[in-house]
Amino acid sequence: MTRAYIDLSDEELVEKIAQKDRAAFDVFYKLHEKRLYHFIQKKLNDPFEAYDILHEVFIEIWRKAERFEGRSKVSTWYFGIAFNKSIDRLRKKTPDQFSEDDTKEIVDEESLSPMEMVNATEEASLIAKCVEMLSAAQRAVVQLAFYEDMSYPEIAKIIDRPEGTVKTRIFHAKQALKLCISKFSGDRK
Amino acid sequence: MTDNPKNLEQLLPFYANGTLEGQEKIDVEKRLEEDDDFRMELKYLEALHNQIQQETVSNSPGELGLARLNAALDQENSAEILQKPANDNIIWRIAAIAAVVALVLSISVQVYGPLTKTDDYVTASGSSAQVSQSVLQVFFNDATPAGQIRELLSEEKLTIIEGPTELGFYRLAPRNVLSDEELSALIIRLAALDAVEEALKE
Secondary structure, eight states, X not given: OGGGGTTOOHHHHHHHHHTTOHHHHHHHHHHHHHHHHHHHHXXXXXXXXXXXXXXXXXXXXXXXXXXXXXXXXXXXXXXXXXXXXXXXXXXXXXXXXXXXXXXXXXXXXXXXXXXXXXXXXXXXHHHHHHHHTSXXXXXXXXXXXXXXXXXXXXXXXXXXXXXXXXXXXXXXXXXXXXXXXXXXXXXXX | OOOOHHHHHHHHHHHHTTOOOHHHHHHHHHHXXXXXXXXXXXXXXXHHHHHXXXXXXXXXXXXXXXXXHHHHHHHHHHHHHHHSOOHHHHHHHHHHHHHHHHHHHHHHHHHHOOOOTTOEEEOTTOOOOEEEOOOEEEEEOTXXXXXXHHHHHHHTTEEEEEOSOTTSEXXXXXXXXXXXXXXXXXXXXXXXXXXXXXXXXX
8 A cells, every 4th residue: 555655755745644644654654764763862862762752753743744834845844843842852851951052162172183183083983972972952953964964044944043053053063073073082092 | 255264164064965055155165275274174074974974773663663653643533533423423412312302391291281382371470461482493504513502502592392303403492482573583593503504483
């Protein structure tokens, strides 16, 4: 039954989901579940919470598909839902500590030369460790820009912030990553 | 034109991920031609991009997550069905209410005597003025829920004396004695309702 849906675009699938078509919903889930889970998991750093949020995101996709008007990409819409649900969960967990506009101050200068920095960036485990150490807000934009390859206007829509905020946030994230890479790479020497 | 150096630095990550377009892209490329440090920064961002792209998603919920979703949607669906009873269910409810009303009426008739449109009443004050009990025939829309009919009867102080008949209408009587003007106004009010297809004086 779902074979007929495989070739449909995301927009067409969402139209069918809006008509409460469960087969279309199954196909949509199978197409996007992994990347959404990855995004949520990176933001929350907790696989169990990420599983719950993923469930909530797809329930909302099912309930609100009829309201999707096609003014943005389907991916912008569902990543927006995932982003907001993740933010809500983080706020519930740490209401006093979490700030969406949080940017970590960079107190040290990186000590690696530009070439050493490029070489150190080749270490996958180091990058993963440093991305985890970013603030949740920075991690989200890094993930959307470098994993999902999204443009800054798309990211701005997802996180519901001005485009300038996205550019500033990723700039700070990039600097924070440099500092982290430099620190841990130096520790290994 | 994006000639502010800081703006260009902020745009570089989006050049690295291939999403920069138009004049911004041209401006970044121009600076890349002129600035060694900027080119090195791009190399760092490209290395970062490559590493993050190679991240693998481990243990996403997959089929288990889909099964959980389907169970939740089934439950939601069942709840909706319970909230919105099927039409035949409504018909049975109306029939049941009508049967109860008919039973009550038949007992009343046995106790107080027959009630017809020609029955005459004497007011409690002892006045000799005689008023006649009016009966209306009302055709409700098929989709009208029993609850809505009950509300309407309560609002307009009407009682079912018979129905639904084979022809599909109810015979309703005002609980209070109404003048001709009041009765006409009642018929106009009833006929204007979406739930009512037709309202007539018998």
